[in-house]
Amino acid sequence: MELLKECSTATLSDDEQFAMLRQVIDDYERRESNLIQILHMAQAIFGFLPEDVLHFIGTEMDLPMSRIHGVVSFYSYFTTLPRGRHSVQVCLGTACYVRGGKKVLDSLKSEIGIDVGQTTADRRFTLEVKRCIGSCSLAPAVMIDKTVHKRVNPNKLQEILKLYE
Ligand code: FES
Incomplete structure (x- = not known):
């Protein structure tokens, strides 16, 4: 996780970040029960959870966006806005x-x-x-x-x- 946080500081290209996220989703076997962990990892990779990242997760996991938005808005830890230094x-x-x-x-x-x-x-x-x-x-x-x-x-x-x- 720490490594991912460091990587999120814009050292990776968008493609590399999405490739890493796809790997995470694979590692968690695309199971809905692992959605929270996947979102945590996505936030570690990207620094926050913009709409295109949520959409990517929904498509990869074959989940409706309402389900993903529901989880993201329930936990205050998740942020859909970029954070400052x-x-x-x-x-x-x-x-x-x-x-x-x-x-x-x-x-x-x-x-x-x-x-x-x-x-x-x-x-x-x-x-x-x-x-x-x-x-x-x-x-x-x-x-x-x-x-x-x-x-x-x-x-x-x-x-x-x-x-x-
Ligand atoms: S009320 Fe305890 S530190 Fe502010």
Whole structure:
């Protein structure tokens, strides 16, 4: 899986990515009971699950698109939109919310020009919201990739974002 994640960073051509996906589908014997695993692998290969990839899986596995869309939309792990190089997760759990998390989120939205769930056009950031990231005593907290930034306030944001190109 890790290897596939590295491969997904655009080092493979489209044809190579689809050939790899076909191999995955073969390895899972085209069984509907393996659809979730196949979708996981597809997301590892492509980085997300665009419509043409879902269509490919449907055709190869002889499954209706409604079945595939149903699974993809049920699990929040799956994403049909491209993700940014950096994942920005603003905590809006109770402690963070009451200590200004919402203001931080609003400032972030205007700073990077996107809404929650979106990715910047340059694929630099994807903006998300979390319910608690385990740093309640140092709220409000924002996690960028694997780093938790604590006691964040809107004035600190520019400085923090500069760390992530
Ligand atoms: S509520 Fe934000 S870290 Fe716990």
